[in-house]
Amino acid sequence: MMKHKVTRSAMPSFAIFQIIFDILAIFCTFTVISSLFYQDGFSLHLNFTLLVIVFFLLAAITRDFYNSLFSSQTHALMLSLLKVWFLGFWSAAILYECVSGFSLSLLFLLTLFIITALLFFIIHKLFSYIEKNLFHPKILNVAFVGRQSQGRLLARNFKKMPWIKHNIIGFYDEDDQSVSGIKRKGNFEQLIKDAKKGLFDQIYIADSLESHKDIIHVIKKLADTTCSVMLLPDIYTFELLRSRIYTINNIPVMSIYDTPFKGLNSLVKRLEDIIGSIIILTLISPILLVIAIAIKMTSKGPILFKQDRYGVNGKIIKVWKFRSMKVMENDHQVKQATKNDPRLTKIGAFLRKTSLDELPQFFNVLVGDMSIVGPRPHAVVHNEQYRSEILGYMLRHKVKPGITGWAQINGYRGETDTLDKMEKRVQYDLEYIRHWSVSFDIKIILLTIVKGFISKTAY
Known part of the structure:
Protein backbone atom coordinates (compact mmCIF):
# COMPACT_ATOMS: atom_id res chain seq x y z
CA MET A 1 0.00 0.00 0.00
CA MET A 2 1.13 3.53 -0.66
CA LYS A 3 2.04 6.17 1.87
CA HIS A 4 -1.08 8.00 3.02
CA LYS A 5 -1.01 11.70 2.20
CA VAL A 6 -3.29 13.40 4.71
CA THR A 7 -3.95 16.86 3.35
CA ARG A 8 -2.91 19.02 0.43
CA SER A 9 -1.68 22.44 1.37
CA ALA A 10 -1.86 25.64 -0.58
CA MET A 11 1.17 26.61 -2.67
CA PRO A 12 3.70 28.59 -0.56
CA SER A 13 4.20 32.20 -1.60
CA PHE A 14 7.92 31.80 -2.35
CA ALA A 15 7.16 29.08 -4.91
CA ILE A 16 6.27 31.77 -7.47
CA PHE A 17 9.96 32.66 -7.77
CA GLN A 18 10.87 29.04 -8.47
CA ILE A 19 8.12 28.83 -11.11
CA ILE A 20 9.47 31.94 -12.83
CA PHE A 21 13.03 30.58 -12.88
CA ASP A 22 11.83 27.21 -14.21
CA ILE A 23 9.93 28.89 -17.04
CA LEU A 24 12.99 31.00 -17.87
CA ALA A 25 15.12 27.85 -17.90
CA ILE A 26 12.82 26.23 -20.47
CA PHE A 27 12.62 29.38 -22.56
CA CYS A 28 16.37 30.01 -22.61
CA THR A 29 17.32 26.40 -23.32
CA PHE A 30 14.80 26.10 -26.13
CA THR A 31 16.02 29.39 -27.65
CA VAL A 32 19.66 28.26 -27.75
CA ILE A 33 19.07 24.64 -28.83
CA SER A 34 16.51 25.60 -31.51
CA SER A 35 18.96 28.12 -33.00
CA LEU A 36 21.69 25.45 -33.12
CA PHE A 37 19.53 22.82 -34.81
CA TYR A 38 17.42 24.94 -37.15
CA GLN A 39 17.96 28.17 -39.04
CA ASP A 40 15.54 30.71 -37.59
CA GLY A 41 14.65 27.86 -35.24
CA PHE A 42 13.35 29.85 -32.29
CA SER A 43 10.64 31.75 -34.14
CA LEU A 44 9.77 28.53 -35.98
CA HIS A 45 9.23 26.53 -32.78
CA LEU A 46 7.92 29.22 -30.43
CA ASN A 47 4.55 27.44 -30.31
CA PHE A 48 6.28 24.24 -29.21
CA THR A 49 8.15 26.10 -26.46
CA LEU A 50 4.93 27.62 -25.10
CA LEU A 51 3.18 24.24 -25.29
CA VAL A 52 5.95 22.59 -23.26
CA ILE A 53 5.77 25.33 -20.63
CA VAL A 54 2.00 24.87 -20.30
CA PHE A 55 2.25 21.07 -20.04
CA PHE A 56 5.14 21.32 -17.58
CA LEU A 57 3.16 23.63 -15.29
CA LEU A 58 0.10 21.38 -15.59
CA ALA A 59 2.18 18.38 -14.56
CA ALA A 60 3.78 20.30 -11.67
CA ILE A 61 0.46 21.57 -10.34
CA THR A 62 -1.35 18.22 -10.59
CA ARG A 63 1.53 16.54 -8.73
CA ASP A 64 1.68 19.31 -6.07
CA PHE A 65 5.37 19.80 -6.93
CA TYR A 66 5.60 23.46 -5.96
CA ASN A 67 3.81 22.76 -2.66
CA SER A 68 6.76 20.72 -1.40
CA LEU A 69 9.80 22.82 -2.32
CA PHE A 70 12.78 23.05 0.02
CA SER A 71 12.49 19.43 1.10
CA SER A 72 15.29 18.26 3.36
CA GLN A 73 15.77 15.30 1.02
CA THR A 74 17.41 16.78 -2.08
CA HIS A 75 17.43 13.52 -4.03
CA ALA A 76 13.66 13.12 -3.50
CA LEU A 77 13.07 16.68 -4.75
CA MET A 78 15.20 16.10 -7.84
CA LEU A 79 13.46 12.82 -8.61
CA SER A 80 10.07 14.52 -8.29
CA LEU A 81 11.26 17.33 -10.58
CA LEU A 82 12.50 14.83 -13.16
CA LYS A 83 9.12 13.04 -13.16
CA VAL A 84 7.28 16.33 -13.67
CA TRP A 85 9.63 17.38 -16.48
CA PHE A 86 9.40 13.98 -18.18
CA LEU A 87 5.60 13.99 -18.05
CA GLY A 88 5.23 17.62 -19.17
CA PHE A 89 7.84 17.60 -21.93
CA TRP A 90 6.97 14.34 -23.65
CA SER A 91 3.22 14.93 -23.41
CA ALA A 92 3.70 18.25 -25.18
CA ALA A 93 6.15 16.73 -27.67
CA ILE A 94 3.81 13.92 -28.67
CA LEU A 95 0.87 16.29 -29.12
CA TYR A 96 2.96 18.79 -31.11
CA GLU A 97 4.42 16.10 -33.35
CA CYS A 98 0.98 14.68 -34.13
CA VAL A 99 -0.38 18.11 -35.03
CA SER A 100 2.67 19.32 -36.99
CA GLY A 101 3.26 16.08 -38.89
CA PHE A 102 6.44 15.03 -37.03
CA SER A 103 8.45 18.12 -37.92
CA LEU A 104 10.97 17.79 -35.06
CA SER A 105 13.83 15.29 -34.99
CA LEU A 106 14.22 12.83 -32.13
CA LEU A 107 17.80 14.03 -31.53
CA PHE A 108 16.53 17.61 -31.16
CA LEU A 109 13.87 16.53 -28.65
CA LEU A 110 16.30 14.42 -26.62
CA THR A 111 18.81 17.28 -26.52
CA LEU A 112 16.13 19.70 -25.30
CA PHE A 113 14.94 17.27 -22.66
CA ILE A 114 18.40 16.44 -21.25
CA ILE A 115 19.89 19.97 -21.31
CA THR A 116 16.80 21.48 -19.69
CA ALA A 117 16.77 18.75 -17.02
CA LEU A 118 20.42 19.53 -16.21
CA LEU A 119 19.63 23.25 -16.01
CA PHE A 120 16.71 22.50 -13.69
CA PHE A 121 19.06 20.52 -11.47
CA ILE A 122 21.57 23.40 -11.29
CA ILE A 123 18.85 25.99 -10.54
CA HIS A 124 17.23 23.95 -7.79
CA LYS A 125 20.60 23.12 -6.21
CA LEU A 126 21.43 26.84 -6.29
CA PHE A 127 18.12 27.71 -4.62
CA SER A 128 18.82 25.07 -1.96
CA TYR A 129 22.34 26.43 -1.35
CA ILE A 130 21.12 30.03 -1.04
CA GLU A 131 18.36 29.01 1.33
CA LYS A 132 20.67 26.96 3.58
CA ASN A 133 23.76 29.18 3.62
CA LEU A 134 22.83 32.78 2.93
CA PHE A 135 19.63 33.04 4.94
CA HIS A 136 19.94 32.45 8.66
CA PRO A 137 16.89 30.44 9.71
CA LYS A 138 14.82 31.78 12.56
CA ILE A 139 14.70 29.60 15.67
CA LEU A 140 11.25 29.14 17.22
CA ASN A 141 10.66 27.62 20.64
CA VAL A 142 7.70 25.29 20.35
CA ALA A 143 5.49 23.37 22.77
CA PHE A 144 2.78 20.80 22.10
CA VAL A 145 -0.40 20.28 24.08
CA GLY A 146 -1.89 16.79 23.99
CA ARG A 147 -0.36 13.58 22.61
CA GLN A 148 -2.63 13.01 19.61
CA SER A 149 -1.12 11.70 16.39
CA GLN A 150 -1.53 15.00 14.53
CA GLY A 151 0.85 16.65 16.99
CA ARG A 152 3.47 13.92 16.65
CA LEU A 153 3.21 14.07 12.85
CA LEU A 154 3.70 17.83 12.85
CA ALA A 155 6.73 17.53 15.14
CA ARG A 156 8.36 15.10 12.69
CA ASN A 157 7.60 17.35 9.73
CA PHE A 158 9.24 20.34 11.41
CA LYS A 159 12.57 18.67 10.56
CA LYS A 160 11.70 18.99 6.85
CA MET A 161 11.50 22.80 7.06
CA PRO A 162 15.16 23.94 7.00
CA TRP A 163 14.26 27.61 6.45
CA ILE A 164 12.76 27.70 9.96
CA LYS A 165 14.36 25.94 12.92
CA HIS A 166 11.97 24.60 15.55
CA ASN A 167 13.26 23.98 19.04
CA ILE A 168 10.70 21.57 20.50
CA ILE A 169 10.77 22.16 24.24
CA GLY A 170 8.29 19.39 25.07
CA PHE A 171 4.64 18.47 25.38
CA TYR A 172 2.11 19.21 28.09
CA ASP A 173 -0.77 16.93 29.01
CA GLU A 174 -2.80 15.87 32.01
CA ASP A 175 -1.71 12.29 31.39
CA ASP A 176 1.88 11.67 32.51
CA GLN A 177 2.56 8.90 29.97
CA SER A 178 5.63 9.57 27.84
CA VAL A 179 5.64 10.12 24.10
CA SER A 180 8.44 8.80 21.88
CA GLY A 181 10.82 11.60 20.93
CA ILE A 182 9.07 14.40 22.88
CA LYS A 183 9.64 15.05 26.57
CA ARG A 184 6.64 15.70 28.83
CA LYS A 185 7.14 18.98 30.68
CA GLY A 186 4.03 19.06 32.81
CA ASN A 187 0.26 19.42 32.90
CA PHE A 188 -1.94 22.20 31.54
CA GLU A 189 -1.40 24.49 34.53
CA GLN A 190 2.37 24.18 34.11
CA LEU A 191 1.96 25.07 30.42
CA ILE A 192 0.19 28.30 31.29
CA LYS A 193 2.89 29.22 33.84
CA ASP A 194 5.72 28.56 31.34
CA ALA A 195 3.89 30.47 28.62
CA LYS A 196 3.57 33.51 30.87
CA LYS A 197 7.32 33.32 31.47
CA GLY A 198 7.84 33.68 27.71
CA LEU A 199 9.43 30.26 27.20
CA PHE A 200 7.55 29.62 23.94
CA ASP A 201 7.10 31.35 20.63
CA GLN A 202 4.44 28.93 19.43
CA ILE A 203 2.08 26.45 21.10
CA TYR A 204 0.39 23.74 19.08
CA ILE A 205 -2.73 22.32 20.70
CA ALA A 206 -3.96 18.92 19.51
CA ASP A 207 -7.70 18.96 20.01
CA SER A 208 -9.66 15.78 20.75
CA LEU A 209 -13.22 14.87 21.68
CA GLU A 210 -12.11 13.47 25.04
CA SER A 211 -10.31 16.60 26.25
CA HIS A 212 -12.18 19.30 24.34
CA LYS A 213 -13.48 21.11 27.44
CA ASP A 214 -9.98 21.23 29.00
CA ILE A 215 -8.55 22.48 25.69
CA ILE A 216 -11.06 25.35 25.60
CA HIS A 217 -10.00 26.31 29.15
CA VAL A 218 -6.31 26.25 28.21
CA ILE A 219 -6.86 28.39 25.11
CA LYS A 220 -8.71 31.03 27.16
CA LYS A 221 -5.87 31.12 29.72
CA LEU A 222 -3.26 31.48 26.95
CA ALA A 223 -4.96 34.71 25.89
CA ASP A 224 -3.03 36.23 28.82
CA THR A 225 0.30 35.48 27.08
CA THR A 226 2.11 36.64 23.94
CA CYS A 227 2.48 33.12 22.49
CA SER A 228 1.18 32.25 19.05
CA VAL A 229 -1.40 29.51 19.60
CA MET A 230 -2.20 26.99 16.86
CA LEU A 231 -5.05 24.48 16.97
CA LEU A 232 -4.62 21.04 15.40
CA PRO A 233 -8.08 19.51 14.75
CA ASP A 234 -8.63 15.85 15.50
CA ILE A 235 -8.78 14.84 11.84
CA TYR A 236 -7.46 11.33 12.40
CA THR A 237 -10.84 10.24 13.72
CA PHE A 238 -11.79 9.82 10.05
CA GLU A 239 -10.40 7.90 7.07
CA LEU A 240 -9.59 10.94 4.99
CA LEU A 241 -10.11 11.03 1.23
CA ARG A 242 -8.40 13.84 -0.71
CA SER A 243 -8.63 16.08 2.33
CA ARG A 244 -8.03 19.80 1.81
CA ILE A 245 -8.20 22.94 3.89
CA TYR A 246 -10.07 25.92 2.44
CA THR A 247 -11.24 29.33 3.55
CA ILE A 248 -14.66 30.58 2.50
CA ASN A 249 -14.98 34.29 3.24
CA ASN A 250 -12.25 33.88 5.88
CA ILE A 251 -14.07 30.93 7.48
CA PRO A 252 -11.79 27.85 7.66
CA VAL A 253 -13.30 24.70 6.15
CA MET A 254 -11.74 21.26 5.94
CA SER A 255 -12.99 18.61 3.56
CA ILE A 256 -13.02 15.06 4.91
CA TYR A 257 -14.22 13.15 1.84
CA ASP A 258 -13.57 14.86 -1.48
CA THR A 259 -12.73 14.19 -5.12
CA PRO A 260 -9.35 14.93 -6.75
CA PHE A 261 -11.08 16.10 -9.92
CA LYS A 262 -11.83 19.73 -9.30
CA GLY A 263 -10.82 22.74 -11.39
Missing part, protein backbone atom coordinates in the same frame (compact mmCIF):
# COMPACT_ATOMS: atom_id res chain seq x y z
CA LEU A 264 -7.62 22.11 -13.34
CA ASN A 265 -7.42 18.44 -12.32
CA SER A 266 -10.87 17.84 -13.80
CA LEU A 267 -9.82 19.36 -17.12
CA VAL A 268 -6.57 17.38 -17.21
CA LYS A 269 -8.36 14.11 -16.48
CA ARG A 270 -10.99 14.74 -19.15
CA LEU A 271 -8.38 15.62 -21.79
CA GLU A 272 -6.48 12.47 -20.84
CA ASP A 273 -9.63 10.38 -21.35
CA ILE A 274 -10.66 12.03 -24.64
CA ILE A 275 -7.22 11.80 -26.25
CA GLY A 276 -6.59 8.30 -24.89
CA SER A 277 -9.97 6.86 -25.92
CA ILE A 278 -9.73 8.29 -29.47
CA ILE A 279 -6.25 6.81 -29.96
CA ILE A 280 -7.23 3.43 -28.50
CA LEU A 281 -10.51 3.16 -30.43
CA THR A 282 -8.65 3.94 -33.63
CA LEU A 283 -6.10 1.21 -32.93
CA ILE A 284 -8.58 -1.48 -31.84
CA SER A 285 -11.29 -0.83 -34.46
CA PRO A 286 -10.32 -3.97 -36.47
CA ILE A 287 -10.52 -6.05 -33.26
CA LEU A 288 -13.96 -4.61 -32.46
CA LEU A 289 -15.20 -5.59 -35.92
CA VAL A 290 -13.85 -9.16 -35.67
CA ILE A 291 -15.39 -9.69 -32.22
CA ALA A 292 -18.74 -8.29 -33.35
CA ILE A 293 -18.84 -10.71 -36.31
CA ALA A 294 -17.82 -13.66 -34.11
CA ILE A 295 -20.58 -12.92 -31.58
CA LYS A 296 -23.21 -12.63 -34.27
CA MET A 297 -22.15 -15.90 -35.93
CA THR A 298 -21.92 -18.02 -32.75
CA SER A 299 -25.02 -17.07 -30.75
CA LYS A 300 -28.42 -15.48 -31.04
CA GLY A 301 -29.01 -12.02 -29.68
CA PRO A 302 -27.50 -8.54 -29.90
CA ILE A 303 -23.77 -7.90 -30.22
CA LEU A 304 -23.64 -5.39 -27.39
CA PHE A 305 -25.06 -5.61 -23.91
CA LYS A 306 -25.66 -2.60 -21.68
CA GLN A 307 -26.01 -2.82 -17.94
CA ASP A 308 -26.87 -0.27 -15.25
CA ARG A 309 -23.86 0.67 -13.13
CA TYR A 310 -23.11 3.42 -10.64
CA GLY A 311 -21.11 6.26 -12.12
CA VAL A 312 -19.58 9.33 -10.49
CA ASN A 313 -21.49 10.53 -7.41
CA GLY A 314 -23.57 7.34 -7.52
CA LYS A 315 -25.54 8.31 -10.62
CA ILE A 316 -26.66 5.36 -12.74
CA ILE A 317 -25.00 5.05 -16.15
CA LYS A 318 -25.32 2.53 -19.00
CA VAL A 319 -22.08 0.56 -19.37
CA TRP A 320 -21.48 -1.11 -22.74
CA LYS A 321 -19.96 -4.57 -23.15
CA PHE A 322 -19.75 -7.22 -25.84
CA ARG A 323 -22.40 -9.80 -25.03
CA SER A 324 -20.71 -12.86 -23.56
CA MET A 325 -23.76 -14.64 -22.09
CA LYS A 326 -26.94 -16.21 -23.39
CA VAL A 327 -28.90 -14.08 -20.91
CA MET A 328 -28.71 -10.31 -20.32
CA GLU A 329 -29.30 -9.73 -16.61
CA ASN A 330 -29.93 -6.15 -15.56
CA ASP A 331 -32.34 -6.36 -12.65
CA HIS A 332 -32.32 -6.90 -8.89
CA GLN A 333 -30.84 -10.42 -9.16
CA VAL A 334 -27.54 -10.09 -11.05
CA LYS A 335 -25.32 -13.08 -10.35
CA GLN A 336 -21.58 -12.67 -10.83
CA ALA A 337 -20.02 -14.90 -13.49
CA THR A 338 -18.32 -18.02 -12.08
CA LYS A 339 -15.97 -20.68 -13.40
CA ASN A 340 -17.64 -22.87 -16.08
CA ASP A 341 -20.73 -20.66 -15.92
CA PRO A 342 -23.45 -22.30 -18.10
CA ARG A 343 -24.75 -18.87 -19.13
CA LEU A 344 -21.61 -18.13 -21.18
CA THR A 345 -21.75 -18.31 -24.99
CA LYS A 346 -19.24 -20.27 -27.08
CA ILE A 347 -16.78 -17.40 -27.17
CA GLY A 348 -18.06 -15.68 -24.02
CA ALA A 349 -15.56 -17.33 -21.67
CA PHE A 350 -12.66 -16.25 -23.90
CA LEU A 351 -13.94 -12.69 -24.14
CA ARG A 352 -14.30 -12.39 -20.37
CA LYS A 353 -11.00 -14.13 -19.61
CA THR A 354 -9.12 -11.72 -21.87
CA SER A 355 -11.26 -8.67 -20.95
CA LEU A 356 -12.10 -8.18 -24.63
CA ASP A 357 -15.76 -7.92 -23.68
CA GLU A 358 -14.88 -4.60 -21.96
CA LEU A 359 -13.55 -2.88 -25.10
CA PRO A 360 -16.83 -1.07 -25.99
CA GLN A 361 -16.44 0.82 -22.72
CA PHE A 362 -13.97 3.11 -24.46
CA PHE A 363 -17.09 4.65 -26.03
CA ASN A 364 -18.33 5.22 -22.46
CA VAL A 365 -15.04 7.01 -21.82
CA LEU A 366 -15.37 9.13 -24.95
CA VAL A 367 -18.88 10.37 -24.03
CA GLY A 368 -17.79 11.09 -20.45
CA ASP A 369 -19.53 8.39 -18.39
CA MET A 370 -16.29 6.56 -17.56
CA SER A 371 -12.53 7.06 -17.44
CA ILE A 372 -9.74 4.90 -18.80
CA VAL A 373 -8.41 4.54 -15.25
CA GLY A 374 -10.63 4.43 -12.18
CA PRO A 375 -12.48 2.03 -9.87
CA ARG A 376 -14.23 -0.71 -11.84
CA PRO A 377 -18.03 -0.24 -11.90
CA HIS A 378 -20.20 -2.86 -10.23
CA ALA A 379 -23.79 -3.83 -10.94
CA VAL A 380 -26.30 -1.70 -9.03
CA VAL A 381 -27.51 -4.65 -6.97
CA HIS A 382 -23.94 -5.38 -5.83
CA ASN A 383 -23.43 -1.75 -4.85
CA GLU A 384 -26.54 -1.84 -2.69
CA GLN A 385 -25.30 -5.03 -1.04
CA TYR A 386 -21.72 -3.98 -0.30
CA ARG A 387 -22.42 -0.37 0.72
CA SER A 388 -24.03 -1.72 3.91
CA GLU A 389 -21.24 -4.24 4.56
CA ILE A 390 -18.04 -2.28 3.80
CA LEU A 391 -17.27 1.05 5.47
CA GLY A 392 -16.47 3.72 2.88
CA TYR A 393 -17.61 1.59 -0.07
CA MET A 394 -19.55 4.41 -1.74
CA LEU A 395 -16.52 6.74 -1.59
CA ARG A 396 -15.14 4.93 -4.63
CA HIS A 397 -17.89 6.73 -6.55
CA LYS A 398 -16.32 10.14 -5.88
CA VAL A 399 -14.65 9.62 -9.29
CA LYS A 400 -15.75 8.16 -12.61
CA PRO A 401 -15.51 4.37 -12.91
CA GLY A 402 -12.69 3.09 -15.08
CA ILE A 403 -11.87 0.36 -17.58
CA THR A 404 -8.78 -0.56 -15.58
CA GLY A 405 -7.78 0.41 -12.08
CA TRP A 406 -5.27 0.13 -9.23
CA ALA A 407 -7.23 -2.74 -7.65
CA GLN A 408 -7.14 -4.76 -10.89
CA ILE A 409 -3.37 -4.20 -11.25
CA ASN A 410 -2.92 -5.61 -7.74
CA GLY A 411 -4.85 -8.79 -8.51
CA TYR A 412 -8.39 -7.90 -7.43
CA ARG A 413 -10.17 -8.44 -10.72
CA GLY A 414 -13.02 -10.70 -11.72
CA GLU A 415 -15.09 -12.69 -9.26
CA THR A 416 -15.24 -11.43 -5.66
CA ASP A 417 -16.69 -14.47 -3.94
CA THR A 418 -15.79 -13.32 -0.41
CA LEU A 419 -16.35 -10.10 1.49
CA ASP A 420 -12.61 -9.91 2.21
CA LYS A 421 -11.80 -9.74 -1.52
CA MET A 422 -14.26 -6.93 -2.06
CA GLU A 423 -12.85 -5.04 0.95
CA LYS A 424 -9.36 -5.31 -0.54
CA ARG A 425 -10.63 -4.05 -3.89
CA VAL A 426 -12.27 -1.06 -2.22
CA GLN A 427 -9.06 -0.30 -0.28
CA TYR A 428 -7.08 -0.11 -3.52
CA ASP A 429 -9.79 1.99 -5.17
CA LEU A 430 -9.69 4.54 -2.35
CA GLU A 431 -5.89 4.49 -2.41
CA TYR A 432 -6.03 5.41 -6.09
CA ILE A 433 -8.32 8.36 -5.36
CA ARG A 434 -6.04 9.61 -2.56
CA HIS A 435 -2.91 9.51 -4.68
CA TRP A 436 -4.27 10.32 -8.14
CA SER A 437 -1.96 12.02 -10.63
CA VAL A 438 -1.50 11.83 -14.39
CA SER A 439 1.71 9.85 -13.89
CA PHE A 440 -0.18 7.41 -11.64
CA ASP A 441 -2.73 6.90 -14.42
CA ILE A 442 0.04 6.29 -16.94
CA LYS A 443 1.67 3.81 -14.56
CA ILE A 444 -1.59 1.85 -14.24
CA ILE A 445 -2.14 1.85 -18.02
CA LEU A 446 1.41 0.60 -18.66
CA LEU A 447 1.10 -2.08 -15.97
CA THR A 448 -2.20 -3.17 -17.51
CA ILE A 449 -0.46 -3.59 -20.87
CA VAL A 450 2.59 -5.34 -19.37
CA LYS A 451 0.63 -7.69 -17.10
CA GLY A 452 -1.95 -8.31 -19.79
CA PHE A 453 -5.72 -8.43 -19.59
CA ILE A 454 -5.91 -12.14 -18.81
CA SER A 455 -6.90 -13.05 -15.25
CA LYS A 456 -7.38 -16.39 -13.53
CA THR A 457 -10.32 -14.97 -11.56
CA ALA A 458 -12.17 -13.49 -14.54
CA TYR A 459 -15.02 -15.74 -15.70
